[in-house]
Amino acid sequence: MSNQIMKKPVLLISVIILILSIALIGCSNESVENKEETTSKSENALTFAWPRDIGELNPHVYNPSQLFSQSMVYEPLVSYGDGGELKPHLAESWEISPDGKEYLFHLRQNVKFSDGTSFNAEIVKKNFDAILKNVDFHSWLGFISKIAQTEVIDENTFKLTLTEPYYPTIQELAVVRPVRFLGEAGFPQDGDTSKGVEKPVGTGPWVLDDYKVDEYAVFTRNEAYWGELPSVEKITVKIIPDAETRVLAFEKGELDLVYGEGVISIDSFNQLKSTGSYGTSISEPVATRQLVLNTTKEQLSDERVRQALHYGFDKAAMVEGVTSGLEEKADYILPTNFPYTSDIDVNTVKYNVEKAKQLLDEAGWKLPEGKSVREKDGKPLEVELMYNSAESIQKTMAETLQSEWAGLGVKLNIVGVELTTQVERFKANEFDMNFFSNYGAPYDPHTFVNIVATEGFGFNEAISAYSNKEEILSQIAKVTQTTDEAERQQLYSEILGSLQEQGAILPISYIKKIAIYKKDISNFTFPGNRDEHPFTGISVKE
């Protein structure tokens, strides 16, 4: 009897192990078969890592679809080149009526979707109409909510009519989503693509060939592509959520390329670069990291205090120290390689502690005997800086500013919050200082000035102490409507100059993308459009 009881545990464990083993072998066998198909790697192929699954390849939706993959398959009417040059893409040319409301697009002929069907004005209209079914959802993109009518003029001519003139229309057509074109076969029965597409049919140079959610996606070259055929035949995306794992996989040789913003840590990038065994690239500025000072707060309402804070820290040293040269000290609130931003007349601020102290003294914030924090009418000069706790660069910069400004007699309290809280507090005007970065190409400069003007976004309230706030707002309202190019440039120069001059928006650094790749990869270039894939022209040495 006792023997029987004693036997049971061992027996039980053995049975459990047996069952589990069989289950396990069953699982792995199945996946081995799957894998074999995908690892048959041809020579002219490229493998890179991405943190998130590519999501549904639907040109008309956002998260969780990834911009790079959408841009590989779907194409725009107009493309955004370096320095903001707008080039014909699926539209060969366009005409804009003198009143700025009518856009006539002459479509490129002989463009085929990857399933062989023709790209024409009909399908352009069908895509526009699908987008307009969810106009509220896409209203963040300025021209969408201004569309009055979409018309097919003939086989290769499409006409877009707006309710009011809006110059950024052409620039916004270069955006990766939602205005890109899905083939007829991709549309669901009811034509509403917001719920999903039948299959990813686009005109782009790449076609999705194989895909396993959360694991990988394989794109092959679209052999019938209308433009220049890519030299690489196959691109495999491995989904690796963890940054350190990406680095290890790259070191091991499982990846040919890692690129993006913040995809690997700065230390890892520099360490890999220092080995000399890999090629590296750093892009042109894609956005500006800014510090927003809330002028509705008493301490920051005085322009002299804001300027003092700007003079009072060594920006170049901080940016170099925190980002190890991956970002560049910024003198302007928007990068100067964007349209209308290259010629902004504003005094750039040079690090000068004495001047900062002098400005604070002038503003009435004196340093009492034996104290380390300045006071005015018995109130200490104390401000709070909010940063995104998940972003190490923001955190380290906040700490640097804290110690730099302590030398001026300014007490900076730094508070790490989650991204969504950061956005909410910014919108609700519940902050003293906050980090912000603009959207970049192809959204700026008009999107940036537009959100500055928008009530309830944060900036509009934050610049309340500006003496010419009303003038700035009316200039912003005018800038997207004017049809005169020279006047537009003039307005942008004044708006951006004015915003920066009074110190509520303080440029810190230009954000850049990085890429690191094996030596056999050549012609890696970053696209002018921040969201576009970088595979145009890339080649692998055999």
Add this chain to the structure above:
Amino acid sequence: MATYVFKRIITIVPIFLIATLITFGMINLSPVDPAEAYFAAAHIQATDEALEQKRHEFGLDQPLLIQYVNTLIKICQFDFGISYVTNKPVWEEISARIPATIQLTIGSLLIAIFVSVPIGFLAGIKKNSGMDHFSRFLSFIGASIPSFWLGYLFIFFFSVKLDLFPVEGTGTWKHLILPSLTLAFPLIALYTRLLRASILENLQESYVLFARTRGIHEMAIMGKHVLRIAISPMITGLGMNLGNLLTGAIIVEAVFSWPGFGRYFLEAIFNRDVPVIQAYVLLAAGLFLISNLIVDLIQMFIDPRISRKGRQFQ
């Protein structure tokens, strides 16, 4: 015995209800607006109308109580709602990812058993021997090294330096080894010590002394008698840790790019995908409840005194 089982199953219901209430409460206490999070995650600058529309779509404009009751009714029908991010049913998303997680869990369970039983056994019968010291070292490491760090170390040595295993992904048994080992490590530490202690305890029992006086070979006493009895606490441990394994897989899945539902959950947290978070927490709660129930039943099967005790109190 049937009544005991029935009673145990009945007690699960209120516990599960409390779990739903706590989950719902915690999610609503969070200051984050899912509609806002939805747009922030997509890098969209949302207008107020777009936000309002999303809130309505998510049912967030209804009173809390109604939201809770609606959620509860749906859960009973195994409907965990639609993911805010992918617009697909949460259950569909989760069930597609469960097999990978279970595979990982089974792998690590097997490794844990195959490693900890021999080490724990040898450490127990030869106290203060080299093996005993080794087992102590192992358990210190297992208890103190966080699993993500251990994962990196494994990848660095076994994959990058020695080129024995792939860094990430799935497919062959080779892909399974490193993540399973990482996940199994804390268990190995635990079970080794558990088995060792249990064996030491059994060695003090009089039956061992009798066996020795009968002249039975030492190895036979240890293998046939002591191990059989001493291993029983491990079964309890295994069952209790089944839930831990599944939830512990979150970190390991992220490090090794394992396409399981732990990783999916992690992404859902960043995206504030409330239905997914809710479903995950409830499933985890359900899993713990069920694995505890199974352990209780197995123990009752091994030692019927447990259910008899239950009856005494009736």
